[in-house]
Amino acid sequence: MPFSHNPKNPGDLIKSEDWNNALDAIASLFAKFNNATGHAHSGSGEEDGPPIGVAGIANNAITNVKIMDGAVSATKIQDGAIATAKIQDGAIATAKIQDGAIATAKIQDGAITAAQVAAGTFSRDIGIAIMPSVGTGQTIPPPSGFTAQECIFFASAKFVVNGGEANWNYNVTVDVNGKVTISTSNVVVVAAGMALAKRGGW
Numbered sequence: 001m002p003f004s005h006n007p008k009n010p011g012d013l014i015k016s017e018d019w020n021n022a023l024d025a026i027a028s029l030f031a032k033f034n035n036a037t038g039h040a041h042s043g044s045g046e047e048d049g050p051p052i053g054v055a056g057i058a059n060n061a062i063t064n065v066k067i068m069d070g071a072v073s074a075t076k077i078q079d080g081a082i083a084t085a086k087i088q089d090g091a092i093a094t095a096k097i098q099d100g101a102i103a104t105a106k107i108q109d110g111a112i113t114a115a116q117v118a119a120g121t122f123s124r125d126i127g128i129a130i131m132p133s134v135g136t137g138q139t140i141p142p143p144s145g146f147t148a149q150e151c152i153f154f155a156s157a158k159f160v161v162n163g164g165e166a167n168w169n170y171n172v173t174v175d176v177n178g179k180v181t182i183s184t185s186n187v188v189v190v191a192a193g194m195a196l197a198k199r200g201g202w
Contacts, residue, residue, distance in 0.1 A: 123145050124145065125199045126196075126199070127144065127145065127195075128195070129195040130194050131192065131195075133191075133192065134191050136181055141178065146199070148178055150197045150200065150202075151195045151197045153176070153178045154193065154195075155172050155180045155192070155194075156172055157191055159189075160188070161188040162186070163186065165187070167185070167186060168186035169184070170187050171183045172189065178195055
């Protein structure tokens with residue numbers, strides 16, 4: 001119980017009980033502010049103090065070391081409350097982000113640069129494959145990640161060797177699957193080929 005003060009008049013007798021009660025009250029008051037025994041602000045008693053409200057906490061008073069690991073749950077974070085400036089660089093590790101937690105609307109336009117995207121992460125819409133030398137019966141491969149059905153194939157003579165014959169000719173063709181056919185007369189032909197691909201086909 002809190003100490004009850006009974007005022008005394010000059011010349012009144014002070015009994016040992018009065019003295020002891022006063023000193024006990026002082027000792028109890030000091031104990032309430034002792035870090036081991038407790039002034040908890042639990043509101044459970046008149047001398048324990050009421051809970052500390054928002055007005056009793058200074059702005060920026062709660063530092064990182066004062067927050068227990070795992071103490072802040074999703075329900076304690078107000079929608080839109082966390083600004084970029086409030087997150088320390090490197091503070092949020094991959095393991096701390098729930099799978100699927102970051103929606104498209106939460107990524108600022110232009111925020112993700114090429115340096116942030118691993119090579120091969122996104123498939124290309126356009127691709128080119130070049131075969132510097134191709135002989136008859138060989139097939140020009142589609143660009144990586146594309147099929148032959150998404151390609152247009154091209155082939156032409158790269159160089160022609162004539163053995164001195166007066167009459168000579170050649171013909172270079174390529175089919176829809178990229179297979180090259182070279183027909184010649186009195187000449188040697190080496191061709192070059194190219195596959196031009198577009199996602200979904202042309």
